Amino acid sequence: MGKKLSGKDLIKLGFPKNNSINITLGQINRYHKRLKKEQVLQQAALVLANPEEYIGDGVWGKIAESLTDPVVVKKQTLRSTRVPHMVYGENEIDDQAKYQLYDALKLPVAVAGALMPDAHSGYGLPIGGVLATDNAVIPYGVGVDIGCRMSLTLYPIKISYLKGKKHQLVNILSEHTKFGMYETHKNKHDHEIFSHHAFKNIPLVKRLKDKAYKQLGTSGGGNHFVEFGSVQITDPNNEWDLAPGEYLSLLSHSGSRGLGANIAKHYTYLATKQCPLPKHVQHLAWLDLNTHDGQEYWIAMNLAGDYAQACHDNIHARISKLIGARPLANIANHHNFAWKQEIDGKECIVHRKGATPAAKGELGIIPGSMTAPGYIVRGLGNPDSLQSASHGAGRLHSRRKCKEKFTQSAIKKELAAHDVTLIGGGVDEAPMAYKDIKKVMANQQELVEVVGTFTPKIVRMDK
Template identity: 50%
Template sequence: MSQQINGNDLIALGYPENELIGIALKINRKRNGYNRTEMLAHYAKVWTNAAAYKDDKVFGKLAIAIIDGVGIKIPEDLIELKESAEAYTIYGGENIEEGARKQMNIAMALPVTVAGALMPDAHQGYGLPIGGVLATNNAIIPYGVGVDIGCRMALSVYDIPFEHFEMNRAFYKEVLMNYTRFGAGNGFLKHERAEHAVMESELFTTNKLIAGLKDKAWTQLGSSGGGNHFVEFGAIHFAMDDKVSGISKGTYLALLTHSGSRGFGATIADYYTRLAKELCKLPYHAKNLAYLDLDSEAGNDYWLAMNLAGDYASACHETIHQKITKALGAGILTKVENHHNFAWKETWNNREVVVHRKGATPAGKGVMGIIPGSMTAPGFLVRGKGNEASIQSASHGAGRQMSRTQAIKSLTNADLQSVLNDMGVTLIGAGLDEAPMAYKDIRAVMAAQEDLVDVVAEFQPKMVRMADDGSRED
């Protein structure tokens, strides 16, 4: 079985930084009997003498692509980037990986880019980095929005003393188990389906793609995905009276949820990303930032679909909170919801722009938001300051400091359980890829964005449910 080879290995052999690298790397992911050294030797020979390999079972497709000039011939409709990237503000730069900076630099060179900013929880993603904020001129970038369209946080603060939770943990665990569903493909049977106005959208009849997704969307309404999505109980502490929400100083029981538009949004994202790449021919290293003109039919269709996916994600949270609140017999003192992985039409520096926040929280003047830490680290209820340099945005969490693969390889269940015990957290589901140690220090992230938000209250997770099947549905 071949050992993994990356794009830099191929570039070192003389391969151009274009589609050929993608074709070549697909070969390396399959069983072919060669070790790493042998693979690199063959890659070198194919590049210098493709004709000799055109009938080869392993390298034939790559050889033919080289002969046909794939990635070498410049498309006539290629859209050129700006000669240099526009300047942008970076928050907490000392803790942001180079890959995220490089991706942001490419985004800032798009011909439609107006402004950008990088949040302190940023890390590398597809196209725009996670934690990237990008303002464009009348253009929408599907991968600038992200795969999990409208992913969001929702917080309900209950009129229940937190001590009640501590004395009745078994009851609260039963509520989480009975009224939540998690993981890729998981949802509800027809007789269990929730009713919600979002399912009555006319797009389910006028848009062929969306019409074909209605049954799946309805099945998953009120469920959560895998990966870092969660439903959790915790203690929220207001250090002083908050006149805006009307909540008095004290500690309350709260429910916090994080998830997005499930398979419905993921399918929309995949379809329009492929369409954008077909219509918007960017250089190879920028292709994941392919954009759609909002005045075009495709751009308008995606805009409508994106907004529906955002409404659907909100409906999922609303359904979860309604079910759990009813099961608790609780009253809600205040509820706050904010989303990321979305695009908004906003005014920035006196001009209308399309603001993409891929893993970034809206933080306009007075706008409320929730910035979580990890399953054991605190989250923060915040109020935006409307900072123009950040394009009125803040981080959407702590941000990863370990990849999922790295976390699984370097951490143990004993490590995870030790941290959970120390913090008094009950964990239901989840894997090592979501261990608290895989995330950045949330307090350092918050310190890096003091100019962007004011902290209103601090939330400490105490019982966390996540997907227990290892799924990572976006």
């Protein structure tokens, strides 16, 4: 018997001469390379005898599925017509973003869609795209930064602190926030998230646990930030019984770091193999939620979302301790995620790629830019937007265009005009790169109502 497992070995064991052999060899090669051939064959024999007992197992579950209810791979074509949809602020959105949504609306699994007023083109779904599907999840409909979210903490500290203690606040953000691929905190904190069953049961996720532990409480590059500013509460009937007025606040924007990026990459690859689509829409490949991979992605995606929340909680806890204040309130929301939601009486999967959940009464945060206000909003539950709103102002210029168009001196001038201190940040994140947040908000008055306004003053971004 040769040292390497082959299809002939599996056939000799009793495996049917079908795709279950390729799937078994693939899984063994990916996750059990170091096991001796005899051990692998013993385990494979047990799975073959009772495949039902292994459904859901991280390694053998996919093999069990191939023996009991194999995934049918067939070339998919787009419908000739689009499912119902709404576009908000249509005149402010580039055509490419609209066409990307229109393609998604023709998917065989599509149920309904919407485009938010901050939309611009991306991969798969456009940024600002919302898509409801029937029992299918599209990894690139969620995005690479799974669970990217906003978190805002209000403190019982006078606004004068922003000027009087500016030096200390700048130091806190400079020394105690970490950005990009390589920066991590010297003093690592543990978190209950690391006892999640997926870190034991899903091989890919298990391999990412160390990275996730190291990156806890850190922020990504690009448009991610941690910033001090003031919140003006305007609604006297707010959820926290706070008196209308100004409050010192901390706002953060980041996601699930390397954990989410690797989950997105892995399951997007699996989706493209199981759901071949025409080349121009291949990023919209989906996973059936009744399959092993679909279920596994759903668990991994939710874990990544919980991990993103844990990162924000860690950032806010560290800074709250440093400024010596107990929070009055915290508002937070994801904007790169998929949720189970009822649409016209049927449970669907609603993807929001760069869109804020806005169910009736649901709170969220819609930031502007480093020199423009952000908004605390309450959802109006509009069914036409699939209960969604924008996730920010949205980009007016691409990163490449920013480097051609703007200079550091122009950015400094803009920051000075708004009395904003910036730590880090590149030309590609210039305040002028973004759309007018006030126009964006005007285009979604039927989606959310404003509860309060955030004005950034000290902004920390990746270098």
